[in-house]
Amino acid sequence: MDDASLEDLLQRFGFSDKEVDTYLTILALGEAKASTIADDAGVSKRYVYSIAETLEDRGFVEVNDHVVPTTIRANEPEDVVEALTGDLQEMRPALESRFSRTAPRSESFEVVKSRVTVLKRVAELVDRAEVEVTLAIPYRLLDEVAEELRAAVDRGVLVVLIVTDVDPAADLELDGLASVARAWEQPMPTMLTVDQQAGIVAPGEMLSRSDSTAQAIVFAQEQLGPVIVGSFLGNYLPMAAEVYTADPTGLPATFQDFRHAVLEATLHLRANDAVRARVTGRSVSDDLDVAELEGQVVEIRQGLLEPATNDFPVENTLFVETDEGTFSVGGQGAFVEDFEADAVELLPSE
Missing domain, CATH: 3.30.870.10 (Endonuclease Chain A)
Known part of the structure; x- marks a missing residue:
């Protein structure tokens, strides 16, 4: 196996490029001081100490910190492979218990x-x-x-x-x-x-x-x-x-389809029913770092009902006023809004 293939395999086990270079250097040296490894791998001495702890936890090396200066020794490859194999076999029952045997989706x-x-x-x-x-x-x-x-x-x-x-x-x-x-x-x-x-x-x-x-x-x-x-x-x-x-759906109601949530919220607001929204998903804006928003729906942009209120034909957006401010919410794939919704629960306003 050439070096490139070995590097690819190590990356499959979660190694970064720098980790691969450092570990291969330790293998080549057998045992060495952190400064020597750092010089040969082209990384800092501090990084070598940091990655050595990770490699030791994984069973790839042994850190001899009972001597001065500290040395790092590569474990026998046979022992490394045996440990990895054991870890994988130990994972198997847990993986199988969580595996849902569904047929692959065909296109x-x-x-x-x-x-x-x-x-x-x-x-x-x-x-x-x-x-x-x-x-x-x-x-x-x-x-x-x-x-x-x-x-x-x-x-x-x-x-x-x-x-x-x-x-x-x-x-x-x-x-x-x-x-x-x-x-x-x-x-x-x-x-x-x-x-x-x-x-x-x-x-x-x-x-x-x-x-x-x-x-x-x-x-x-x-x-x-x-x-x-x-x-x-x-x-x-x-x-x-x-x-x-159709008549608006009774609230509370949860929607996995964002357009459906927008339609129902619009119907309720046009009927003068105040609506709150509890939205789960993920932040799009750097100014927002939460997995859930909850607050009053204060504005809607949509094109499903006349008159349309959106700025472009496929825009569907809820504006939710929370204690932290008012944020725009879009459906899956949202990029102009502050928040991308996976699910929306509409509730009557208290």
């Missing part, structure tokens, strides 16, 4: 050539939704997936729906099928995302013409999901007119 694409199959896939995916659905579909085909949409809403999934090819002023039957729904007279692609991980994109003509040769794509790909959601919210939702909004 796939499927080409669909028929309208019937597209609608079948939409129903199947909506039925699997856990936190969020975005769907654009011709209104005349809504009944084909209405049962699955209603069930998703009933189990607490955020459903953002656009019905297309229909007059927004018409008497549309949307009650219970969405959290918020909009209508657009124009045709558009049928688009579905479920939990930002899977979905469908089908050209508009594929569902409007029986003789169409167009094809749809069904995908299960984590990197593609957010892109489709961004296009749905940024390019198409603002073009449609709001025609239905």
